[in-house]
Amino acid sequence: VKGAMDDDVAEADIISTVEFNHTGELLATGDKGGRVVIFQQEPESKNQPQCRGEYNVYSTFQSHEPEFDYLKSLEIEEKINKIRWLPQKNAAQFLLSTNDKTIKLWKISERDKRPEGYNLKEEDGRYRDPNSVTTLRVPVLRPMDLMVEASPRRVFANAHTYHINSISVNSDHETYLSADDLRINLWHLEITDRSFNIVDIKPANMEELTEVITAAEFHPDQCNTFVYSSSKGTIRLCDMRASALCDQHAKMFEEPEDPNNRSFFSEIISSISDVKFSHSGRYMMTRDYLSVKIWDLNMETRPVETYQVHEYLRSKLCSLYENDCIFDKFECCWNELKLDPKQLLMIVCFHSVVMTGSYNNFFRMFDRDYRQDVTFEASRENSKPRSVLKPRKISTGGKRKKDEISVDSLDFNKKILHTAWHPLDNIIAVATTNNLYIFQDKLN
Amino acid sequence: MEVSAEAKRIMVVALGKLYSSRTQRGGLRLHRSLLLTLVMKSARDIYHAAQTTAESMEEEQPSEVKMTTEASGTQELQGPASLPHLAADADAQGDAQNQDSSCLSGPPHHTRKRRGKATAEPDFLPCKKAKLEYGTAQQLIVSSVLVDYANCCSELGPSPSPIPLQTVIAAC
Numbered sequence: 001v002k003g004a005m006d007d008d009v010a011e012a013d014i015i016s017t018v019e020f021n022h023t024g025e026l027l028a029t030g031d032k033g034g035r036v037v038i039f040q041q042e043p044e045s046k047n048q049p050q051c052r053g054e055y056n057v058y059s060t061f062q063s064h065e066p067e068f069d070y071l072k073s074l075e076i077e078e079k080i081n082k083i084r085w086l087p088q089k090n091a092a093q094f095l096l097s098t099n100d101k102t103i104k105l106w107k108i109s110e111r112d113k114r115p116e117g118y119n120l121k122e123e124d125g126r127y128r129d130p131n132s133v134t135t136l137r138v139p140v141l142r143p144m145d146l147m148v149e150a151s152p153r154r155v156f157a158n159a160h161t162y163h164i165n166s167i168s169v170n171s172d173h174e175t176y177l178s179a180d181d182l183r184i185n186l187w188h189l190e191i192t193d194r195s196f197n198i199v200d201i202k203p204a205n206m207e208e209l210t211e212v213i214t215a216a217e218f219h220p221d222q223c224n225t226f227v228y229s230s231s232k233g234t235i236r237l238c239d240m241r242a243s244a245l246c247d248q249h250a251k252m253f254e255e256p257e258d259p260n261n262r263s264f265f266s267e268i269i270s271s272i273s274d275v276k277f278s279h280s281g282r283y284m285m286t287r288d289y290l291s292v293k294i295w296d297l298n299m300e301t302r303p304v305e306t307y308q309v310h311e312y313l314r315s316k317l318c319s320l321y322e323n324d325c326i327f328d329k330f331e332c333c334w335n336e337l338k339l340d341p342k343q344l345l346m347i348v349c350f351h352s353v354v355m356t357g358s359y360n361n362f363f364r365m366f367d368r369d370y371r372q373d374v375t376f377e378a379s380r381e382n383s384k385p386r387s388v389l390k391p392r393k394i395s396t397g398g399k400r401k402k403d404e405i406s407v408d409s410l411d412f413n414k415k416i417l418h419t420a421w422h423p424l425d426n427i428i429a430v431a432t433t434n435n436l437y438i439f440q441d442k443l444n
Numbered sequence: 445m446e447v448s449a450e451a452k453r454i455m456v457v458a459l460g461k462l463y464s465s466r467t468q469r470g471g472l473r474l475h476r477s478l479l480l481t482l483v484m485k486s487a488r489d490i491y492h493a494a495q496t497t498a499e500s501m502e503e504e505q506p507s508e509v510k511m512t513t514e515a516s517g518t519q520e521l522q523g524p525a526s527l528p529h530l531a532a533d534a535d536a537q538g539d540a541q542n543q544d545s546s547c548l549s550g551p552p553h554h555t556r557k558r559r560g561k562a563t564a565e566p567d568f569l570p571c572k573k574a575k576l577e578y579g580t581a582q583q584l585i586v587s588s589v590l591v592d593y594a595n596c597c598s599e600l601g602p603s604p605s606p607i608p609l610q611t612v613i614a615a616c
Contacts, residue, residue, distance in 0.1 A: 077470035100470060162474055181474040210482075212475045231475055264454050264490070267482040271475075318450070321483070322457055327476055 001380060001437050015431040017418055021085040021093065024422040027055055027429055028095055029436055030080025034064040036097055036150075038108065039436075052427065055438050059108055061150040064099040076101050082167050084176070086189075094153070096176060100163040103178055105154035105189065113141040159185050159195045166216045172223040179216035179228060186240075198246050199228060199238065214329075215275045222281065225250075229286055233270035235295065253295050255302045265317045265326060273329035278352075285354055287332040290314060292356050292366065307366040307373065310358050312394060312407050325359070325412050332356040333421045357416025360405070361432050362392060378416060378430045378437040389439065448498075451491035458484040 012033025042053035162180035184199035219225035236249035269289035293303035395404035
């Protein structure tokens with residue numbers, strides 16, 4: 001468990017995004033104070049071959065600062081909305097981090113050697129008296145304690161009028177998209193003074209606004225394809241080859257509303273808060289307030305699977321609306337488990353599992369193949385190192401069984417909005433308000 | 445009526461949230477403002493539908509171009525097609541007298557400008573806030589061209605008036 005033990009949560013420490021890099025060795029978190037903390041997995045020790053390495057802090061840096069837009073008299077929050085890693089090309093690691101208005105490309109590099117033996121400078125940096133220099137020597141590189149440096153390499157600014165909610169790196173590794181409430185822009189990683197607008201749903205008359213963009217992601221393999229989700233519960237798939245401005249979607253995924261479930265809050269709970277492609281690119285997953293849906297890209301009329309995350313909240317929507325919880329944006333993730341090319345073993349029995357968070361520090365996993373679901377709680381009491389997480393149950397009906405938790409005793413201030421799954425292993429990272437929990441499955 | 449009381453409460457809460465979001469750090473959130481406006485409109489339609497089944501038809505005055513919303517002593521919503529926040533303004537003023545709505549009893553005036561959308565979209569102009577005085581009878585000319593949405597909402601209950609929802613908006 002990473003993070004402070006206090007009950008008083010400093011607002012700046014609230015974790016706002018969690019993301020593994022492509023090998024899973026590094027885990028980045030962003031918080032409301034604009035900081036990025038990167039954890040690195042320790043190499044497996046020979047003493048304990050059953051346990052994978054622990055994650056320890058590798059680098060911490062301030063990515064974004066609060067800014068003030070003088071023209072509009074608005075403060076721009078420094079909260080990190082999303083972090084996305086770039087695939088590694090050389091010794092350094094690169095990640096994109098974004099707040100509401102500006103995206104930054106950070107380079108994280110290690111330095112473990114430093115030059116020693118300068119002619120004109122002492123070791124501490126003071127300049128030597130030139131008269132005292134009698135011999136010439138060549139500086140040599142000597143090992144030093146590992147230092148991890150983060151430096152901003154690019155700043156992509158001033159391209160979004162509205163608040164950025166998503167960034168997604170393209171499979172071409174050269175471009176990426178950034179999406180705000182009404183527009184999606186395409187950037188080249190090398191070019192900061194220009195971006196192309198590829199989606200614009202702003203109506204001519206803002207009075208006519210009926211939906212906003214809530215999330216966007218590039219297809220994992222096809223560099224011309226991306227999807228974006230809306231507050232109306234629809235997902236549009238766009239092909240950039242069709243035209244420069246992708247206002248016309250190639251496909252639109254929408255499930256007709258169930259008239260039995262109609263309520264005052266139907267619009268709010270149908271708003272999609274996250275969209276993620278499966279690794280294969282054949283499926284995509286969406287998260288709305290009460291459910292997770294799996295869509296087959298070949299079928300636009302309805303999802304192929306729907307999982308209820310916390311259906312017991314449907315009768316409580318009014319109070320969740322009053323305490324603002326109904327506006328919470330939960331994320332979801334797949335178990336990636338790509339076939340590591342270095343591994344010679346084929347993974348014969350491969351379950352597809354999806355994970356998402358809930359309230360009371362619960363998070364849920366849905367096994368798509370076995371049709372099972374499980375609820376876990378991320379709390380300090382339940383998560384001693386090496387202990388096994390016990391599944392939790394929520395009692396919905398009249399009689400509450402022992403060990404079950406009643407809906408009324410759920411703590412709605414403790415919410416898990418951000419979760420991430422290691423790309424190559426069964427390790428998950430789960431963020432509560434200000435703590436990060438890392439769980440791994442027990443190897444037999 | 446249960447439904448109409450709940451609808452009114454939802455509208456009042458939405459107004460309060462919209463109002464307080466103006467002072468939020470980071471500026472107006474378009475998504476949140478839109479959802480609140482949609483909830484308010486949905487609640488308003490349901491409230492209105494519930495009212496028309498209870499009230500007599502004479503109190504509904506459909507007009508083709510101009511609609512007036514008047515603050516009345518009772519809590520009826522007048523003018524079926526006024527924009528949610530303006531109708532709710534009129535309603536809320538009636539409400540404030542009768543309910544302990546802590547959200548609204550404080551500030552007596554509301555901005556006429558769209559809370560969620562236009563004020564979040566100040567491309568190059570600073571936000572202008574026009575004020576609506578509490579207690580004065582409003583002769584407002586309001587408009588909304590959300591025909592599709594209105595059609596959807598009308599499925600929730602009997603449509604209050606047979607005319608299409610076309611009204612003129614208050615220029616701010």
